[in-house]
Amino acid sequence: MRPRYNYSAITFLHPLVGDTSQADVKIFIVARLSTTDYHTTISPELLEAFITKSEGLFLWAETVLNHIDNTFNHAAELADIIAGASLYWTATETAAGKLEKLYEHILSKLEWGNHRFAEKYTIIMGALVTLREPLSRRGLAELYAPDGVTEDDVHQMCMRIHPLLQSYSKDDSSRPIRLLHLSVQEYLAQRAPPPFRIDYEVHNRRLVKLTLLAIRRELTPEKVPILGHSDGDWVWDVAEKEPSIPVLLRASLPEQLWYSIEYFDTHWRSLKEEADEEQTTLLCEIVVDNPRPLLEIVVSTRSMIDIALFQRKALPCGSLSLALARWRAKIYISLARCLEYAKRQADALPLLQEAVKLYAPHKDKGLDSTVELEFSTCMTWLGN
Structure with a gap:
């Protein structure tokens, strides 16, 4: 009677790829095959050839087994792979080369005519x-x-x-x-x-667009109720207590939104060519037209983003009108004060600096008392 192995209980103290003993690979292969309904079709000679050809490479053995699990004639497919190895995988080839031949073999079986x-x-x-x-x-x-x-x-x-x-x-x-x-x-x-x-570049460009679309589509008060927590006129009153930043865990957000918030900037920075018009328009809608939702959710996930950098990418030239500068500075100051209250000074500092920069082009243009107060408040918070 063929011995049975407790496959789930077997563990190895080495990586799947590397120099390992033939004995360990044999234990792994026999245990893995024993869990299948076709193990009796694998002859002792074919099994031995499989073990020998693995050359101690666990990932190679596991990939072969995963592949033949779904083939019509398991033993014949295994024999083909081993025979192919004898043709293409010379003794001097690296483990990576052997794996790549196997990956190509697996992919070649797919429905490329469809x-x-x-x-x-x-x-x-x-x-x-x-x-x-x-x-x-x-x-x-x-x-x-x-x-x-x-x-x-x-x-x-x-x-x-x-x-x-x-x-x-x-x-x-x-x-x-x-x-x-x-x-x-x-x-x-x-x-x-x-x-x-x-083509990595093509797909990275695709992900820039898709992550921005997901943010535009999913980042709404209806889907993320904490949005708006930093808004209000309290921001210019130094006596007002700052609202606490809600904490958002990954599981509390739709998976695609969490990924998009976490990585859209990484995909953007990986672009090898300039962003196209559609990508730039999407970026502008999110970081220029209404940056508060993105900033609020980013700080709530205990991360941060260089919002000003992306605003410059979306609108690279020219200073803002005073009204737009005040509107954006208010967003920055409100988030910065919340971050300061949460003892996240390092995250607050860039927002305070950007708020001051927004007022700077207008400071010598005869500002009224309200705007002067806002500017001095920005300077005060930056100096604290």
């Missing part, structure tokens, strides 16, 4: 390669909804490419989707041939 599949592959795999942090299939679908992507699209794609994913769950739509290993991302973005190749 243009709808190819289109969704480009979008969804492009997202998995380019995102700075993994999203669930629900969050990914919501973020990419403007591109016509549905949750079912994401699920169907993940089922097809799941050998290249870490433990994809068809039953849990909230589990983050992660590529199997950094080597998958590097292969797809740098060395994969068409049609597998993912």
Whole structure:
């Protein structure tokens, strides 16, 4: 009788990729195969050839097993992979080279003759390669909804490419989707041939647009009730107590909104070419036309953004009218005072400095007493 292994109880003290013993790899492979319903079709000779060909590379072995789980003839596919390795993977090739040959083999089995599949592959795999942090299939679908992507699209794609994913769950739509290993991302973005190749710059530009769209769409008082917490005329009264900054945890926001707030600036900074008109218009709507919601939610997640930098990117030239300068300075001062009250002086300082800069071009133009008071209040807070 074939021995059974408690696969879930086996742990290894080494990474999936690296120099490890053949004995450990053998334990891993046998235990993993014992959980399948096709393990009896793998002959002892084929099993031994598989173990030998793995050369102690756990990630290679795991990727092969994930792949053959979903093939029609498991033993034949395993034999093909091993035979392919003998043709393409010489003794001098690196582990990365072996993995990339395997990734190419897996991808070559996909439905490239179906243009709808190819289109969704480009979008969804492009997202998995380019995102700075993994999203669930629900969050990914919501973020990419403007591109016509549905949750079912994401699920169907993940089922097809799941050998290249870490433990994809068809039953849990909230589990983050992660590529199997950094080597998958590097292969797809740098060395994969068409049609597998993912153009990182194209997809990063796409994410700039999608994150800005998500912020514009989702960042509303109806969906985020804490918005507006810093507003009010209290800001110019030094005797008034500052309102406390509400604390927003990641789980309290829609996943696509949290990601967009956290990473839209990172994607923007990664652009290799100038932003296009659509991206600049979206940025202007968010950081120029009404910057308070973005600033409020950013400080509520205990992070910060260089709002002035992005305002200059959206509107790079010219000073503001006095009315617009006062309106924007009030936003900055209100958030800065809230941050000071929360003992986040380092985050408050740039906002105070920007508020003073907004008044500076107008200070010698005969300001009325109200505006002079606002300017002096800005200077006072900056000096404290």
